[in-house]
Amino acid sequence: MTPYAPYAARRARLCAQMLPGAVAILPTAPEAVRNSDSDYPYRHDSYFYYLTGFTEPDSVAVLVAAHGDQAAQSILFCRQKNAEREIWDGFRYGPDGAKAAFGFGAAYPIDDLDGEMARLLANAPAAYYALGHSAALDLQMKTWLQNVRRQARTGVSAPGVAHDLFALLDEMRLFKDDGEQALMRRAGAISGRAHARAMRASRPGMFEYQIEAELLHEFRASGAQYPAYTPIVAAGANACVLHYNANRAQTRDGDLVLIDAGCEFDSYASDITRTYPVNGRFSAPQKLLYELVLAAQSAALAAVQPGRRYSDIHDSAVQVLAQGMLDVGLLDRAVYGSADDAIAERAHLQFYMHGTGHWLGLDVHDVGAYRDMAADAKPSRPLAPGMVLTVEPGIYVRPAAGVPEQFWHIGIRIEDDVLVTADGHSILSDSAPRLAADIEAVMRQR
DSSP: OOTTHHHHHHHHHHHHHSOTTOEEEEEOOOOOEEETTEEOOOOOOHHHHHHHOOOOSSOEEEEEOOBTTBOOEEEEEEOOOOHHHHHHHOOOOHHHHHHHHHTOSEEEEGGGHHHHHHHHHTTOSEEEEOTTTOHHHHHHHHHHHHHHHTTGGGTOOOOSEEEEHHHHHHHHHHSOOHHHHHHHHHHHHHHHHHHHHHHHHOOTTOBHHHHHHHHHHHHHHTTOOEESSOOEEEEGGGGGSTTOOOOOOBOOTTOEEEEEEOEEETTEEOOEEEEEETTSOOOHHHHHHHHHHHHHHHHHHHTOSTTSBHHHHHHHHHHHHHHHHHHHTSSOTTTOOSHHHHHHTTGGGGTOOSOSOOBOSSSSSOOSOSBOTTSTTOOBOBOOTTOEEEEOOEEEEOOOTTSOGGGTTEEEEOBEEEEEETTEEEETTTTSOOSHHHHHHHHTTO
């Protein structure tokens, strides 16, 4: 199989879902200036990459669906070869090289885009693009359509219908093929080793950014290109801030450290959270809440089965957490007689206020509907093989009246990356220690 075969197959699948003769336009992400003459590190658009495998900026993919005896077309617009710029910026494929390497039927210089679009959109019944997602693309589409309409006296018509291209691509991207699964398994393994490395390196008195450096070292040393998102390294009370990422506080003996971090490997994200004692030993209150979150994750993982509803994952975790909050005294039994009562009153939200996961893929919060949009009531959608999601219950205890002081400032989250399989699920992030005893054993290797 040629390296570009999976991307060509995706383009063919997309064309098969479009109206006959319709045109789809998908640009990659633009470069972004950081300051002065320095750019941010470039990262291609995920949708564009999904269909092309091409990572150069200033590129646009155009697909034309088959109609009549006309076969479907896939066209790439990209930068030309430029010997001088390649000295400064590195290799460029150029149209001819990109056409051969990535399996396109045709390729043109990006400077030809405007002229070619007037030709490609002429008499097309519909246009597919990311409606409203990019002001620049919306303006370009307006210009291209105006250019086509100027040909009306010659019998040429412009597309009369526009469709949101992402609605089709989101559903395609939700289901990972074998190649994608292998990349995500690799990303999960690298990130799991990074979490274990951070545990072994941690000692009271270290700064959060020093622990973060251990993660980043393992990511790059293992071949990952980037962090998939800004890492969270939160010690002590900082772990009760869900999106904390200042990563500059000093750890203290007795602190828990919550790390939410994952790498991006060949464009695919991992997303793992582990919580551990910086001194290598859970205190009794810490371990009590840790085991509660771990039990909630186990219940949630048991719900990751084909045919089960996505919402079953969260509901299973919340049931265990609410019961545990009553058992350890975070919630008052005199007020809430049962876990169901506490959930009905939304009392658990004081200590667990987020969902239990999200889709994962080319983006860390990946695309795809969470509800069955074809059903009238739009219930939570059933899980199916090929979906990848995170399972990440937690508990966060801030000081408050009636809350036992022994639990104050404890923040715990346990998150794993999970593939739905034909007979259940597979955890892609198992290389990160999860059980309390395993975490303490790893930390004894310091």
